[in-house]
Amino acid sequence: MNSNDQEVRTSPWGDPLKYRWLIFGVTGFVYFLAWLHRVAPTVVARDLAVAFNADATMLGVIASAYYYLYSAVQPPVGLLADTLGPKKVVTLFTAVAAVGCVIFASATDAWMATIGRALIGAGVGGVFVPAIKLFSRWFRPDEFAGLTGLLLTVGCMGSLTGALPLTYLVVLTGWRASFMAVGGVTLLMALLSWLILRDRPTDKGWAPVPGTFSVDSQGAGEAPDGIGPLKRLGMVFQNRNFWMVCGATFFSGGASLSFQGLWAVPFLTDVYGMSRVKAGGMLMLIPLGFGVAAPTVGFLSDRLGLNRKMVLVVALTLASAIWGIFLVSGGKPPLLLIPFLYFSMGMLSGGSLPLYMTITKELFPPWLTGTAVGLMNPAAFLATALYQPFTGWLLDMVGPTSSGVYPLQAYRNVFITFMISCLLSLVSVSILSQERKPVKETA
Template sequence: MSSSASKPYPPQRLAWFIWGLGAAFYLIAFFHRVAPGVITDELMFDFNLGAAGLGSLSAFYFYTYVAMQVPTGVLADRFGPRLLLGFGALMAALGAILFALAPNFAIAATGRALIGASVAVAFVSMLKISAHWMDAKRFALASGIALSIGMLGAIAAGVPLRISVDGIGWRNTMLIIGGATLVISALIFYFVRTDPSSYGYQGYAVDDGQTTPKQGMLSGIIHVLQHRNALLLVFIPAGIVGPLLTFSGLWGVPFLTTHYGMTDKEAAFYTSLTLVAWALGGPLFGWLTDRLQRRKSVYLAGITMFLLAWIVLIQVPALPLVVLALLLFIIGLGSGAMVISFAFGKESVPAHLAGTSSGLINMGVMLGPMSLQPAVGWLLEKRWTGERIDGSPVYDLASYQFAFNAMLIWTVIATILLALTRETYGRQKHVD
């Protein structure tokens, strides 16, 4: 009998602590993801931007984030998450500082791009930690809790960010965030290890009884995409996250201030409702899918809630504020179903390709906001009447409805693709 079999599994307190350091970095990632939505006026003024320019500036985060997903998945499979998380946090701190000090659009975009590339390692590395430090039955739940922690960062980029910006300015606020990220990097380097064996415990990593094939990056990607579910799941979550972050992370605040007469703080509160509900929906759907051992049907229930609420919010003008708040909450809650993508994808490919699968799916997640944020800005400018308030462009309701229809179209496509997947019943695929 091997000596590892006699070792105990790591105590839950230690497992969650190791995982939590990665989650702290993920919180920072989500903060940067949605922060531009609360400082739209400042960014448009400082860098002399219109809607399309602002959408492009925000989207630089997503361009590099998406580009890094596949390398991150492959590197996580080969080298583990410690170096990825530690160096990722270090570079994200430098990106935040660069963004804060940027004198022009080009430098600001470079800072956003560096942040996006750096934080891209966070979620996939957390999934890798989960696979080694936690029982497989907690995998979807851990993914849901990760989303909730990320949402804390997004919520911090709502009203709290607005208060900080009003008090000390957006540039000083970003400098403080950069400093906090440096501290997280140091903690990750000191404490995080890929497997519990480094602490003298037995790990949970799946051993399928076969020697893990040595594959290059391209061959690993091709292998994963040959599995039907894995291919479809690259595009499905984008139909949820894209509309959600396009609204909550960029265009929701100007939409609500213009058409519901809200102040910036009030609008930030309402957009944060979707993020709070998303934080609740992630663990809820993670727990439900683990309990029922059903991926497809639970996922379909969540995306249907999401789509129907969006249709009402976009197409019906002048909603009562209570109804508006309820719809935003339903949108956020339903969006929590997207966490199922990672358990669903992990089970749909052989175990040794789990990191590559997660990277591809996370790349797909960000395809939504990466394309929709600038697309909505471009569509708004196409319908712009030339009206400005305090130097910033203002767009009428018809323009927003026209532009937001792009979000609805992607969600409809995602729902159809989800209907074409095959249920895994919570069972891991071991061989092709």
């Protein structure tokens, strides 16, 4: 009896249909940490301002460093997932994120904190695309959109934890101790990734899961001979619809992630005079809405064959309308309306993202999945990296009041930017075609 047979007999996970959920759990928890870090700056914004004597522009720089590096690593992560395999990529990059947490928690000035945030962004940027690659080998195509939505929901739980629970932890132990603890958990997940993840069922001695790309009769799961990294990039970049998806995610993602990740709490404390804990509780409504919509729309898309383009058109129209509500109310909607607006922001964003991912996957053959998603995924995060310091600059242009808070006019300028962004995203989706065209082997 070989070791794989012994493992199958003794392990409660000795079945690929069970073990694949263990793989989902590990990648999902690392993705949970990625989302926690996205919203963390809005919780500790005041602490960072005091610790480093930072204005809104500098806070935007610190927060955006995560997104710059997260965006930058996506293309190489996609290529590495397609070549070296997802297991090695997730393990290595998660370890980098743990190092970033320690540096951030130990920072003595704003620039050291920025370096820590950058390493965190680079590290957690190595999980989503490899997870998509793993899912394509362990799950059937008709499970993909729903599974992607479920992964995004797990990520949203990270945002929820990064809102109120992290706020309480920071209040109790301080922001430095809190992030040091997160670094320890992240290092543990790097170890578990190495021990548990497997690139394909055959790595455990099992036959491929029926219906997955790894058993495609045409060999669609593997790249043709002679297709190197440069050819892969060329095949993706020449697709016009790929650029339309990137444009849509760039503008809508930049608006939603910038607000949720940096200004959602300061807006409530500055304009409505809320306590930080209460504002953190309100922030939880955004990822909660996201978590409700992401799996729901994903599973409905899989089961009912929804027209993904039309769903996105409706979602982006409503997202534009939300920012319009902020503007027509002078930047300060009635307080009773804020929970509805925050929850709706999350729902519209959560309902859209699985569709962007699925459309991108369907534009290309399976062996280009990692590369294509890896090139598309940075769009929203690159936008956020640009929007956060830019919106901080917009706030500083008006300037804080004598009490150190930013006035309503400063936030109105930010909301105008976000509404224009959603409208540009709507234009990109409107001219998108979902039809897959044969890829050409460019040099």
